[in-house]
Amino acid sequence: MSDTITKRLGPLFWLAVGWLAIVSLLALFAPWLPIKDPDSYFLVRGERPPYSPSGTHWFGTDQDARDMFARIIYGARVSLVIGFVAIAFGMVVGGTAGIVAGYLRGRTDKVVSFIFIVFLSFPSLVLAILITALLDRGLVTIALTLGVLAVAPVGRLARATTLAYADREFVTAARAIGAGDRRIIVRELLPNVVIPMGALALLGMAVAIVAEGGLAFLGLSVEKGPTWGKLILIGAGSRELEKSPWIAFGPIIVLFLTVLALNYAGDRIRSYYDVREIGL
Amino acid sequence: MSGLQTDGRVEQGRLLTVENLSTTFATERGPVRAVDQVSLSLDRGQALGIVGESGSGKTVLSRSIMGLLPSTARREGSIRFGDHELLGSGAVDMSKLWGREMSMVFQNPMVSLNPVMRIGEQIAEPLRIHLGMSRRDARATAVRLLRDVRIPEPERRVDQYPHELSGGMRQRVMIAIALACGPTLLFADEPTTALDVTVQAQILDLIAEQREERNMSVVLVTHDLGVVAGHTDVIAVMYGGRLVEVAPTAVLFADMRMPYTEALLQSIPRLDHPSHTRLTAIPGRPPDLLDPPRGCAFAPRCAFARDRCREEAPTLTPADNPEHRFACWYPVGSAEYLETRERIASGLTIGGRS
Amino acid sequence: MTDAPHLRPDIDAVLRVRDLVVDFPMKKGQRVHAVSGVSFDVARGETLGIVGESGCGKSTTGRAIMQMPRPTSGSVEFESVEMTALGRSDLREARTRVQMIFQDPISSLNPRRRVRDSVLDPLDIWQRGTDEERSDRVDAILEEVGIDPARAHDSRPHQFSGGQCQRIAIARALVLDPTLIICDEPVSALDVSVQAQVLNLLEDLKAAHGLTMIFIAHDLAVVKNVSDRVAVMYLGRLCEIADPDRLYARPAHPYTRVLLDSVPVPDPTLGRATTGITGEPPSPIAPPSGCRFHPRCPAADERCRVEVPEMTEIEPGHHVACHHPLVTPVAISS
Numbered sequence: 001m002s003d004t005i006t007k008r009l010g011p012l013f014w015l016a017v018g019w020l021a022i023v024s025l026l027a028l029f030a031p032w033l034p035i036k037d038p039d040s041y042f043l044v045r046g047e048r049p050p051y052s053p054s055g056t057h058w059f060g061t062d063q064d065a066r067d068m069f070a071r072i073i074y075g076a077r078v079s080l081v082i083g084f085v086a087i088a089f090g091m092v093v094g095g096t097a098g099i100v101a102g103y104l105r106g107r108t109d110k111v112v113s114f115i116f117i118v119f120l121s122f123p124s125l126v127l128a129i130l131i132t133a134l135l136d137r138g139l140v141t142i143a144l145t146l147g148v149l150a151v152a153p154v155g156r157l158a159r160a161t162t163l164a165y166a167d168r169e170f171v172t173a174a175r176a177i178g179a180g181d182r183r184i185i186v187r188e189l190l191p192n193v194v195i196p197m198g199a200l201a202l203l204g205m206a207v208a209i210v211a212e213g214g215l216a217f218l219g220l221s222v223e224k225g226p227t228w229g230k231l232i233l234i235g236a237g238s239r240e241l242e243k244s245p246w247i248a249f250g251p252i253i254v255l256f257l258t259v260l261a262l263n264y265a266g267d268r269i270r271s272y273y274d275v276r277e278i279g280l
Numbered sequence: 281m282s283g284l285q286t287d288g289r290v291e292q293g294r295l296l297t298v299e300n301l302s303t304t305f306a307t308e309r310g311p312v313r314a315v316d317q318v319s320l321s322l323d324r325g326q327a328l329g330i331v332g333e334s335g336s337g338k339t340v341l342s343r344s345i346m347g348l349l350p351s352t353a354r355r356e357g358s359i360r361f362g363d364h365e366l367l368g369s370g371a372v373d374m375s376k377l378w379g380r381e382m383s384m385v386f387q388n389p390m391v392s393l394n395p396v397m398r399i400g401e402q403i404a405e406p407l408r409i410h411l412g413m414s415r416r417d418a419r420a421t422a423v424r425l426l427r428d429v430r431i432p433e434p435e436r437r438v439d440q441y442p443h444e445l446s447g448g449m450r451q452r453v454m455i456a457i458a459l460a461c462g463p464t465l466l467f468a469d470e471p472t473t474a475l476d477v478t479v480q481a482q483i484l485d486l487i488a489e490q491r492e493e494r495n496m497s498v499v500l501v502t503h504d505l506g507v508v509a510g511h512t513d514v515i516a517v518m519y520g521g522r523l524v525e526v527a528p529t530a531v532l533f534a535d536m537r538m539p540y541t542e543a544l545l546q547s548i549p550r551l552d553h554p555s556h557t558r559l560t561a562i563p564g565r566p567p568d569l570l571d572p573p574r575g576c577a578f579a580p581r582c583a584f585a586r587d588r589c590r591e592e593a594p595t596l597t598p599a600d601n602p603e604h605r606f607a608c609w610y611p612v613g614s615a616e617y618l619e620t621r622e623r624i625a626s627g628l629t630i631g632g633r634s
Numbered sequence: 635m636t637d638a639p640h641l642r643p644d645i646d647a648v649l650r651v652r653d654l655v656v657d658f659p660m661k662k663g664q665r666v667h668a669v670s671g672v673s674f675d676v677a678r679g680e681t682l683g684i685v686g687e688s689g690c691g692k693s694t695t696g697r698a699i700m701q702m703p704r705p706t707s708g709s710v711e712f713e714s715v716e717m718t719a720l721g722r723s724d725l726r727e728a729r730t731r732v733q734m735i736f737q738d739p740i741s742s743l744n745p746r747r748r749v750r751d752s753v754l755d756p757l758d759i760w761q762r763g764t765d766e767e768r769s770d771r772v773d774a775i776l777e778e779v780g781i782d783p784a785r786a787h788d789s790r791p792h793q794f795s796g797g798q799c800q801r802i803a804i805a806r807a808l809v810l811d812p813t814l815i816i817c818d819e820p821v822s823a824l825d826v827s828v829q830a831q832v833l834n835l836l837e838d839l840k841a842a843h844g845l846t847m848i849f850i851a852h853d854l855a856v857v858k859n860v861s862d863r864v865a866v867m868y869l870g871r872l873c874e875i876a877d878p879d880r881l882y883a884r885p886a887h888p889y890t891r892v893l894l895d896s897v898p899v900p901d902p903t904l905g906r907a908t909t910g911i912t913g914e915p916p917s918p919i920a921p922p923s924g925c926r927f928h929p930r931c932p933a934a935d936e937r938c939r940v941e942v943p944e945m946t947e948i949e950p951g952h953h954v955a956c957h958h959p960l961v962t963p964v965a966i967s968s
Contacts, residue, residue: 191746507900
């Protein structure tokens with residue numbers, strides 16, 4: 001086949017990336033941006049909150065008259081950190097274990113694969129409840145709990161991908177030129193395994209963000225401050241929901257769009273790198 | 281097998297006529313014309329070899345005739361099979377022809393059989409669908425077919441699964457399936473490429489023997505000039521989606537006119553040449569069908585190409601022998617060809633590449 | 635230790651392989667007998683061709699020389715060093731002087747790395763010369779195999795054709811200046827027109843770098859073209875070894891004869907010989923007793939079923955392991 005295969009990720013992909021960038025940047029720089037304080041009560045004399053969306057409160061306020069827009073942005077700080085830390089933990093621990101198992105095979109592989117199976121068999125929600133109930137409900141604990149749950153799926157993907165590549169001649173060739181195991185793993189295998197893992201990571205982040213929402217419903221999410229899960233929980237559980245839908249729909253829509261963007265971007269990245277070895 | 285024959289069959293004479301057949305694929309990078317204005321014909325009982333390198337369009341051509349193409353493909357031209365037109369308005373339903381009139385043996389017998397179905401059932405399936413045979417008759421016929429393709433202990437093998445058979449045995453089963461309904465035209469697309477050389481010889485002999493026995497026509501698609509030399513009556517050489525030379529096998533090897541055919545034959549190491557014989561390689565590589573050259577597709581690699589070759593694509597024209605057609609402005613043996621060859625021999629310049 | 639009269643003690647041998655055995659464990663305690671007692675030697679500057687059908691152990695033999703995997707038993711003496719006795723780090727060092735070229739050119743290059751980096755890698759690992767010297771060396775070797783270094787600098791394997799990828803793989807194998815190159819079916823995945831380019835390139839490089847080669851392939855004509863000596867393997871054993879012109883003209887082992895008769899010749903005027911052979915090679919898990927070819931051999935008798943044939947010299951430089959060779963042995967004074 002001829003020179004470069006020109007392929008596109010498509011405008012929708014960039015739209016998704018743009019959305020994720022906006023949400024992340026807003027979350028990251030929230031304290032320095034002209035955003036209202038998420039914990040202040042903007043009570044208006046003579047009117048009962050929640051207040052509907054307006055020029056001052058773009059997304060309206062909750063039943064305590066706190067600004068929904070600000071709370072969603074600050075909620076994003078927690079939700080995105082949870083998603084990111086969880087999946088980073090899963091990638092580092094699961095990915096490393098998976099690649100090493102797939103490359104070395106033999107007994108290492110058997111042990112690691114067994115551990116993965118044990119992790120996958122353990123009901124994840126129960127594990128999450130257990131950890132958060134036994135330990136504190138801080139941001140790090142929640143994130144790492146979800147991270148532990150990500151280890152097995154990410155690790156299994158890394159192992160399977162490594163197995164597929166470890167038999168290729170370029171790995172044999174690397175051994176033939178005297179490359180050590182570490183060099184082969186880092187230089188030859190990792191670049192090939194990291195792409196499908198990255199795609200899975202984006203999907204995994206979406207799952208982690210939704211999982212945080214699930215924990216919130218059980219009252220097991222981060223104790224302090226707003227999170228998307230808690231916002232949805234409070235809004236949806238409110239008696240005001242029928243008259244003032246914005247108190248739940250704001251965070252729901254933002255969460256939905258973010259998860260959709262993560263899923264779509266992950267999917268596009270995977271298929272973008274998938275087909276390139278096939279010619280016509 | 282006469283009991284299986286259907287009515288209106290061509291018993292002798294012209295079986296297949298292909299005229300100006302073009303097949304275009306819509307791809308992400310633009311349209312690709314994989315088969316370009318191909319015309320050829322085939323008589324009942326004849327064996328046609330389609331020879332070409334990867335990307336020459338040989339596989340697409342055979343699948344275009346059989347109508348086994350993905351939905352991104354568009355065919356133009358005419359394909360007449362017996363009295364039926366297979367293309368355009370009024371085309372017959374291909375599924376009525378598949379199996380009973382035309383069938384295909386694929387390259388890789390390892391992936392072409394259904395791994396969870398007994399081989400007897402796989403042979404019986406077309407018999408039951410097309411010929412409405414009872415289960416018992418179909419099984420009996422399957423055993424007979426397995427015997428026809430020289431599978432030892434057919435009564436036992438009929439109940440086995442593909443993984444219990446070797447590669448050569450599986451290709452024999454594929455042939456048995458293809459032969460099941462007594463087709464008049466058998467396509468064999470690189471039927472032996474995945475097999476070892478001793479097995480390859482056996483399979484090619486089997487196809488030849490069955491062709492004779494059934495007066496069947498065979499289209500043998502391959503990259504191996506050695507395979508077609510011994511097993512075909514007519515050879516069509518393809519390059520860049522076009523036919524570049526068509527001739528009866530003996531005529532082609534005795535008097536090849538297209539420099540590509542000649543170069544291809546010279547680039548193959550021969551058993552009868554002493555070791556370390558320098559091979560005549562063809563420089564460059566096959567054309568990119570997305571952006572085909574303007575003139576003759578082979579011109580960029582041809583030692584004998586001149587300006588005209590790069591400007592104007594030659595069409596397939598008959599040689600002195602009307603059965604021998606080739607597409608070349610300065611064919612092997614022409615004054616210009618001889619002049620260039622002399623120049624190359626005297627080491628002055630390498631024509632075509634400067 | 636079996637007798638190996640086809641070994642040449644008085645040559646300047648780069649490689650001597652004696653009684654090489656490679657078994658692979660299978661489920662249920664079974665073993666695949668991939669290579670069963672193969673001996674040969676390769677003289678400096680010589681190309682040894684190894685032919686045989688799939689499952690005959692030719693590729694395993696090639697890899698066992700590099701100790702990938704280490705053979706079950708037997709001796710591999712490379713430049714007077716016993717490879718099987720080397721420890722990990724010595725082996726790594728020794729492997730730089732034996733390099734391999736593989737069948738699938740696409741799969742032998744890392745799809746995610748720029749191809750120039752793949753060629754540079756061996757020099758980086760062994761820290762040969764300065765950065766600048768390494769870079770010059772890589773460019774020179776890429777030029778030599780006909781690849782534009784600038785293009786190799788920013789392109790990945792999928793941007794090259796199969797033939798070009800094979801050239802790049804050859805460059806990577808050559809960059810450390812090895813003594814011995816093991817080519818495992820290096821052209822069988824290539825188109826015929828490109829195959830000749832690569833075969834010619836290998837011949838040129840061999841002359842230019844004074845290489846010794848082992849050329850493993852199933853295509854008898856290709857092997858004949860490049861080899862100075864050809865070994866025929868069947869089911870893990872060596873059947874016959876001789877110089878190609880003699881071997882192809884006067885095959886002594888019935889299996890060699892069958893192989894040669896099976897090759898389709900691109901000349902319709904030559905009538906096809908019918909090979910008379912049926913069936914396929916049996917499984918290397920339970921290879922036949924005696925001569926492993928006997929179940930398929932037209933000349934086999936009781937002796938072939940029981941007794942493993944020894945290598946014998948039937949004419950100078952032509953050895954065969956057969957009880958009933960097709961060539962009448964000539965009296966050899968030694």
